[in-house]
Amino acid sequence: MTNKSKLRLCNEALLLLSALILFSGIHLEVTSCHSISWICIHIIIGIVFFAFVLWHIRLHFPWHKLHTRLFHTSNRALKCLLVFALLTILSSFLATVVRLFHDYHSPIGALHGKFGFIFLFFVAAHAIKRHRYYYRTLFC
Numbered sequence: 001m002t003n004k005s006k007l008r009l010c011n012e013a014l015l016l017l018s019a020l021i022l023f024s025g026i027h028l029e030v031t032s033c034h035s036i037s038w039i040c041i042h043i044i045i046g047i048v049f050f051a052f053v054l055w056h057i058r059l060h061f062p063w064h065k066l067h068t069r070l071f072h073t074s075n076r077a078l079k080c081l082l083v084f085a086l087l088t089i090l091s092s093f094l095a096t097v098v099r100l101f102h103d104y105h106s107p108i109g110a111l112h113g114k115f116g117f118i119f120l121f122f123v124a125a126h127a128i129k130r131h132r133y134y135y136r137t138l139f140c
């Protein structure tokens with residue numbers, strides 16, 4: 001498999017996973033995280049989503065160039081994407097720990113939801129800016 005075809009597979013999967021995590025996030029927000037089954041489904045989708053995000057980043061540059069190419073980028077949109085990705089992951093970990101040991105909808109869970117939606121807003125901007133890529137690969 002070439003790098004180009006791996007990127008294509010990864011980017012298409014990310015599009016689908018973004019829609020799934022958005023749907024499960026809205027569902028949890030509307031139902032105030034009442035259903036444990038939905039929280040488990042959400043956690044599984046979230047982990048797969050972030051695994052693909054890591055693969056997406058890895059396909060663009062090797063890990064040792066991550067520091068210069070990503071963390072020191074002058075691209076403000078990419079910086080926002082990265083900051084909210086990290087806030088979402090960190091808060092999701094804390095929300096999951098609270099759920100596991102205390103089983104209640106915590107303030108950190110609520111904050112995680114806000115970070116998640118802001119992150120998805122930047123993901124949408126990131127993907128829409130590159131809509132020509134999807135147009136070429138999905139429809140051509």
Ligand code: HEM
Pocket residue numbers: 007011014015018053056057060081082085123126127130133134
């Ligand atoms: C923290 C999350 C993410 C980071 C840091 C990130 C970073 C990048 C970088 C560095 C590029 C290449 C340079 C550029 O075109 O500006 C890129 C391209 C791209 N990204 Fe992302 N990305 C992220 C998440 C996503 C997600 C969730 C999607 C899809 C929903 C996506 C879709 C694309 C597309 C379509 C391209 C252009 C084609 C390509 O070069 O792969 N990205 N991204």
Ligand code: HEM
Pocket residue numbers: 021022024025026028029030032033039042043045046047049050088089092093095096099104105106107108109110111112113114115116117119120
């Ligand atoms: C882009 C990714 C994600 C988005 C957009 C997102 C969004 C949300 C939203 C909107 C809620 C509902 C919050 C509320 O009702 O106040 C929520 C809850 C939750 N999420 Fe995520 N999430 C993401 C990733 C993850 C990941 C990766 C995990 C775990 C590994 C996770 C674990 C949880 C847990 C445990 C809850 C329930 C919190 C509680 O009941 O206190 N999420 N998420």
